[in-house]
Amino acid sequence: MARIESFDDLPRRAPNAAPPAPLYPWPEGYGAAMFLSFDVDAESAWTAKDPDNFNRLVTMSYGGYEARVGTPKLLELLDQLGLKATFFITGWTLDAHPAMCEAILKAGHEIGHHGYHHLLPDPGSPRLIEEVDAGLDALKRRLGVVPKGYRAPSGEFCEELRVALAERGFVYTSSFRDDVRPYRHILDDGRPGTIELPPTASYDDWMLGLSARFSPRPIFPKEHVLSIWKDELDETRDWGAMVTTVLHPQCSGRPMRLRLLREFLTYAQSFPDLWITTGEDIAANYLRHEQAEAR
Numbered sequence: 001m002a003r004i005e006s007f008d009d010l011p012r013r014a015p016n017a018a019p020p021a022p023l024y025p026w027p028e029g030y031g032a033a034m035f036l037s038f039d040v041d042a043e044s045a046w047t048a049k050d051p052d053n054f055n056r057l058v059t060m061s062y063g064g065y066e067a068r069v070g071t072p073k074l075l076e077l078l079d080q081l082g083l084k085a086t087f088f089i090t091g092w093t094l095d096a097h098p099a100m101c102e103a104i105l106k107a108g109h110e111i112g113h114h115g116y117h118h119l120l121p122d123p124g125s126p127r128l129i130e131e132v133d134a135g136l137d138a139l140k141r142r143l144g145v146v147p148k149g150y151r152a153p154s155g156e157f158c159e160e161l162r163v164a165l166a167e168r169g170f171v172y173t174s175s176f177r178d179d180v181r182p183y184r185h186i187l188d189d190g191r192p193g194t195i196e197l198p199p200t201a202s203y204d205d206w207m208l209g210l211s212a213r214f215s216p217r218p219i220f221p222k223e224h225v226l227s228i229w230k231d232e233l234d235e236t237r238d239w240g241a242m243v244t245t246v247l248h249p250q251c252s253g254r255p256m257r258l259r260l261l262r263e264f265l266t267y268a269q270s271f272p273d274l275w276i277t278t279g280e281d282i283a284a285n286y287l288r289h290e291q292a293e294a295r
């Protein structure tokens, strides 16, 4: 993909060629969906910005919270609520914290791919493909998992990545912000890509509750975040669409944040028509309808 150096070279077309999502029904009894997902970055969220952050021990400790406290607490909460979720894990995290990752798998949750070093998949990035393959290798080596789903570290994408994931057999991705239902990617050469399960910034806890020297943000209180999360869910249910969470154990595994998440998930569970599930399940539902339509 050539760099676009000037506005004269800017293509006059939509960058994403996929049409709006088809209105496939949710499984029997459900009118809307929640893709419950977590991004397990651990320290790689911080070393991605500068590998030498490894020597900055307090910076590292933000990520280190995940293995020591955050992830076990989240697993406990999901178990109490009887919910299954998807955990997108970086390869580095698998290598550095194998016991934490084994516990996620053992609890019956889906494991997804989240890069190796959590490097932003910027167009032309020299480690783009290496990140995908090293992440796959770590998942296989540590957990025996061949992931169906991928979420881009720091939420960026490019055509080279879309092609690489489709060619490696990924079923779904979850990074694009352009819809409220699953849809099928179309690659630039016209071939089908992965199924997209779009997230929104509204459910990214990092934006609302994590503050550090290198990631300074305001911390929002429970009432504010609950108001955002409930309003987004209520309207999405009315639309018959889906919400996707982007939660991080180093944020939502903190005491006050866990309390907030418990309250939100309990609220979500009060709607019997809301399908709270993994990306794998939502993608499989899409695939069933797509295949039925093709017949």
Ligand SMILES: [Zn+2]
Pocket (backbone or CB within 6 Å): 039, 040, 041, 045, 114, 118, 152, 153, 154
């Ligand atoms: Zn991440």
